[in-house]
Amino acid sequence: MPLALFDLDNTLISRQQLLAPIAEQFCAAHGVDADAAPRVADTFLERTGPEVFARLRSEYGLPEQVTHLWAWYVDAIAAAVDCPVPVLDGLQQLRDCGWTVAVVTNGATDIQTAKLSATGLDQIVDAAVISESVGIRKPDPAIFRAAAARCGKPLAGGWMTGDNPDTDISGAHGVGLRAIWIAAGRTWTHDAPPAEHTADDALAAITHLLTL
Numbered sequence: 001m002p003l004a005l006f007d008l009d010n011t012l013i014s015r016q017q018l019l020a021p022i023a024e025q026f027c028a029a030h031g032v033d034a035d036a037a038p039r040v041a042d043t044f045l046e047r048t049g050p051e052v053f054a055r056l057r058s059e060y061g062l063p064e065q066v067t068h069l070w071a072w073y074v075d076a077i078a079a080a081v082d083c084p085v086p087v088l089d090g091l092q093q094l095r096d097c098g099w100t101v102a103v104v105t106n107g108a109t110d111i112q113t114a115k116l117s118a119t120g121l122d123q124i125v126d127a128a129v130i131s132e133s134v135g136i137r138k139p140d141p142a143i144f145r146a147a148a149a150r151c152g153k154p155l156a157g158g159w160m161t162g163d164n165p166d167t168d169i170s171g172a173h174g175v176g177l178r179a180i181w182i183a184a185g186r187t188w189t190h191d192a193p194p195a196e197h198t199a200d201d202a203l204a205a206i207t208h209l210l211t212l
């Protein structure tokens with residue numbers, strides 16, 4: 001059976017939903033006016049890493065070191081993140097059917113590792129490739145090749161599931177993978193070829209793979 005690669009954020013876990021409550025907690029924990037929480041949440045919405053906290057630190061005159069603020073955020077995300085049990089079960093079922101399952105995610109090593117561990121995904125998947133760890137980001141073909149190599153499987157015949165049209169879907173097509181787009185209510189308006197299959201969420205994507 002082939003490879004089944006999955007994106008992490010807003011595919012296997014809902015990152016977006018975490019940000020508003022964590023921004024509120026951040027403001028409360030660091031003496032930032034609660035009115036600033038939506039703006040802080042918007043800041044988190046971008047690619048988050050320590051550099052984001054350097055910006056928040058200077059903007060709000062926070063006394064803590066950037067490394068402490070970043071560590072606070074990693075812990076807060078790890079405490080809040082959750083992967084639905086049916087998704088965890090579905091991934092296990094894929095493996096039981098002989099698929100090799102891996103996560104391919106863009107992000108910082110410490111936070112993506114914390115999410116994989118807190119959700120239990122690290123116990124289920126065969127491999128997880130994090131962009132910062134390998135120094136390559138999706139849609140670079142090399143990160144998909146790295147995932148395949150780590151699994152000891154060819155990319156040929158494999159599938160990639162993700163929510164991002166560029167990094168996930170075009171990235172997958174760039175190495176000959178077939179793709180499932182997590183549409184989450186959106187329609188495909190991109191010039192690039194659409195995914196071979198569209199699903200509302202990760203569970204529907206897994207269910208599709210199990211029918212193949």
Ligand SMILES: [Mg+2]
Nearest residue numbers: 007009010163
């Ligand atoms: Mg994503």
